[in-house]
Amino acid sequence: MSGTFLDSTELVLNMGPQHPSTHGVLRVIVKLDGEKVTGTECVIGYLHRGVEKIGENRTYAMFAPYVDRMDYVAAVSNGLGYCLAVEKLLNVEAPPRAQVVRVILTELNRIASHLLWLGTHALDIGAITPLFYCMREREATLNIFEKYCGARLTTHAFRIGGLQYETYEGFEQECLAFCDMFLPKCDEYEELLTGNRIWVQRLRNVGVLNAEDCKAYGVTGPLLRAAGVKWDLRKAQPYSGYDKYDFEIPTCENGDSFDRYIIRMREMRQSVRIIRQAVADIPAGPIMAKVPKVIKPPVGEVYVSIEAPKGELGYYIVSDGSTQPYRVRVRPPSFVNLQSLDKMARGSLVADLVAVIGTIDIVLGEVDR
Amino acid sequence: MRKLLRRILLVDFLEGLRVTFRHQHPKKIVTMQYPAERPKVAERYRGAPRLNINPENGQTLCIACDLCALACPEALIVVGWERNPETKRKDLINFTYDTSRCMFCGLCEDACPVDALELTQDFELASYSREGAIFDRQVLEEGIQPTRYKF
Numbered sequence: 001m002s003g004t005f006l007d008s009t010e011l012v013l014n015m016g017p018q019h020p021s022t023h024g025v026l027r028v029i030v031k032l033d034g035e036k037v038t039g040t041e042c043v044i045g046y047l048h049r050g051v052e053k054i055g056e057n058r059t060y061a062m063f064a065p066y067v068d069r070m071d072y073v074a075a076v077s078n079g080l081g082y083c084l085a086v087e088k089l090l091n092v093e094a095p096p097r098a099q100v101v102r103v104i105l106t107e108l109n110r111i112a113s114h115l116l117w118l119g120t121h122a123l124d125i126g127a128i129t130p131l132f133y134c135m136r137e138r139e140a141t142l143n144i145f146e147k148y149c150g151a152r153l154t155t156h157a158f159r160i161g162g163l164q165y166e167t168y169e170g171f172e173q174e175c176l177a178f179c180d181m182f183l184p185k186c187d188e189y190e191e192l193l194t195g196n197r198i199w200v201q202r203l204r205n206v207g208v209l210n211a212e213d214c215k216a217y218g219v220t221g222p223l224l225r226a227a228g229v230k231w232d233l234r235k236a237q238p239y240s241g242y243d244k245y246d247f248e249i250p251t252c253e254n255g256d257s258f259d260r261y262i263i264r265m266r267e268m269r270q271s272v273r274i275i276r277q278a279v280a281d282i283p284a285g286p287i288m289a290k291v292p293k294v295i296k297p298p299v300g301e302v303y304v305s306i307e308a309p310k311g312e313l314g315y316y317i318v319s320d321g322s323t324q325p326y327r328v329r330v331r332p333p334s335f336v337n338l339q340s341l342d343k344m345a346r347g348s349l350v351a352d353l354v355a356v357i358g359t360i361d362i363v364l365g366e367v368d369r
Numbered sequence: 370m371r372k373l374l375r376r377i378l379l380v381d382f383l384e385g386l387r388v389t390f391r392h393q394h395p396k397k398i399v400t401m402q403y404p405a406e407r408p409k410v411a412e413r414y415r416g417a418p419r420l421n422i423n424p425e426n427g428q429t430l431c432i433a434c435d436l437c438a439l440a441c442p443e444a445l446i447v448v449g450w451e452r453n454p455e456t457k458r459k460d461l462i463n464f465t466y467d468t469s470r471c472m473f474c475g476l477c478e479d480a481c482p483v484d485a486l487e488l489t490q491d492f493e494l495a496s497y498s499r500e501g502a503i504f505d506r507q508v509l510e511e512g513i514q515p516t517r518y519k520f
Contacts, residue, residue, distance in 0.1 A: 001449045062442035065474035129389050136399055144412075150413035150488070164479060165413065192388055197381055
């Protein structure tokens with residue numbers, strides 16, 4: 001029986017690539033039954049720049065600025081992952097002082113990334129105010145980056161073997177001042193959003209992804225923790241001295257969009273906690289390990305992963321003994337997490353699709369590479 | 370009953386607005402009136418490149434060692450030099466820096482052994498033509514001259 005008044009035919013729609021809530025140039029082909037999403041398909045590659053191939057044609061040191069341009073919202077984390085991978089290949093370790101400064105900057109970058117996520121996600125949902133507040137606080141972290149390394153977004157802050165720049169005068173005080181300023185602001189965002197009935201109704205039970213599905217899709221980061229899996233690479237396989245710091249891994253149970261929001265809010269608070277501990281104890285000493293001028297790692301391959309703001313960020317580098325890597329493969333968290341979109345969006349409404357894309361926290365520069 | 374009253378009196382809505390209006394104080398304005406008011410960038414800011422000259426005798430500090438050109442990931446630096454038959458040293462003839470391809474990573478600056486090449490705090494790199502983005506030795510030594518408007 002068809003043709004009755006309430007029936008509707010299936011409709012295939014393009015969402016994106018110029019849709020503002022796809023956070024860049026993501027194109028989603030959506031199959032609709034009325035308002036209901038019956039299937040989605042992501043079309044990616046609009047921002048493909050061939051970063052992995054560029055890596056094969058550059059020396060190890062030269063490739064470092066390019067990795068910043070993948071997840072440009074969290075460039076410092078990208079740089080850390082790459083530097084750690086090449087350091088493992090070279091079998092050197094950054095000096096203690098460099099490691100602590102790296103942790104401080106990476107955590108500041110985690111806050112910056114989550115703030116941008118919160119602002120844009122709230123904007124997608126319809127809350128415009130948080131965007132301006134988040135941008136304002138993000139500015140404080142970007143100012144610290146600018147003072148430290150001279151760039152705000154694509155920082156190129158770390159070098160293979162340690163750091164290029166010594167911390168500037170007043171670095172510690174500025175980091176602490178940011179921490180003191182930031183926590184009340186965090187409460188303010190929660191005041192605006194957490195109890196807000198519109199916010200809760202738009203996010204509760206939207207885009208549910210349970211723990212089994214997360215593991216099946218290889219989803220990591222806040223999405224996995226929102227589903228109740230206590231997995232954070234900073235604890236699971238500590239790198240860069242993260243085992244010295246006392247912090248918690250926040251988890252929730254439901255795995256819906258609201259939980260992901262809660263997780264990210266709590267993670268920002270934990271980052272502040274790590275920054276406070278790290279700033280209190282920056283050891284003196286050199287900032288650069290003994291690394292040869294021309295980096296020529298021995299033949300071999302290495303995989304190093306770190307906990308980027310969006311999930312597990314891995315670098316797989318194959319060396320053939322020359323000055324250039326034979327292969328650089330990046331495991332980007334956004335790309336892997338995006339694959340779960342269909343699972344989450346199926347059966348929901350079109351408006352919920354926007355919320356789901358938002359809570360995955362994708363950066364298209366990283367998805368397309 | 371209480372829930373209904375909250376809903377009728379728009380309590381949640383007003384609570385949200387209270388936070389919004391708390392930020393209307395003029396002291397908290399962060400917007401900068403560029404170009405009337407120029408931002409002060411950090412000391413280590415990586416902006417337009419400059420080729421430093423010795424202030425005492427006006428000669429370039431560059432020793433034409435070509436290390437910056439070798440360090441550049443985009444290969445956008447071209448150093449032109451000539452061997453001086455008298456002093457047996459390299460003399461700098463020309464220096465081209467293509468800022469249209471530059472990503473300001475600072476690797477050239479790090480590679481320079483004599484602090485001749487430097488990324489400065491000048492950030493206004495716009496030009497009317499593509500050729501204007503390619504800096505030759507004269508532009509690099511004198512620095513960029515952005516238009517300053519009067520207000």
